[in-house]
Amino acid sequence: MRGHIILSHGSDSGPDATKVSVLAALAESLGWSTTRPDYREDDALGHAGSIDPRLARLGAAIAASPVPPVLVGSSMGAFVSGLASVDTPVAGLFLLALPARIPGYARPFAAREGVPTFMIHGYRDEVCPVDEAIAFARKAAIPALLLDDDHRLGATLPTIETQFRAFLAGLSGEPA
Template sequence: MKGHVVLSHGLESGPDGTKVSALAALAECRGWRATRMDYRDLDARGLIACIAPRVERLAAAAAVDEAPTLLVGSSMGAFVSGLASLRRPPLALFLMAVPLRIDGYAQPFDAANVPTTIVHGWNDELCPAADVTGLARARQATVILVPDSHRLASQMAFLAHQFDYFLAAVERNPTATSQRGT
């Protein structure tokens, strides 16, 4: 096993969602252990009430063993992946459709200073692409903008390709991924 990939779904999805399932399968094919988080019980509490418990659950799952860990998330899953990364920095982050703020929640998006790849839709109706490019610039993150909306529904093949590339880069040089800017 090369390490542990922990995938977090969005608010209106689940562990069997299209993106999470496809990326988990790809990680497993490459020899990584994949954990698909299930937050549906927490999400039933409502948008704001589910965030802190999601972060706690994800941080606990990421700390299960000492294996190199990658955090992957979409939408709310990206938001909590960033916050959980502050507790135990992963090797890297792969985030999709990242909200930088959630109305009613005091803490904005933040993440450990680790290599980060962001895939975001130019036409994201919930999280403006300009905000995400600003975040990427400030963090020197890789940002890939695609012609799609928040759900990135028409980008599954592209997301899989980018995730495969991301995993290959980590595998080629896992020690470099712990250093910013590589």
């Protein structure tokens, strides 16, 4: 096993959502173990109300990980992955369709400094403003890829897979 990856789905989605399923399959094909927490029960509490329960669920998954995990998140999953990294050591962050803030939640998005991080966002994201995501990436000096896609990033999934493969190779010290 190369390491462990925890993939967090977005709101109004589930652990079998397209992006997290495709990325989990890719990671497993490369020798990584994966976990996909189910946040659907938490999401019934609304966007702001779901964050703390999601953080608790993600924290339990991190604690159960055999090694500091790589956190992968889409939308709300990206938001909680970053916040969890501030509180717990992780091996990396791969963030998709990142909301830089959640209305009604006091804590803005944050991520642990010094952790290998990569962000992908769609120019046409109608849910999470691209300018806010870019501003976070600029402030945190993390690499970001902006794609001609909407919030779901469905049209660019092959590009996301390529970037994820390269990200994991970088963490493993291998050529992409």
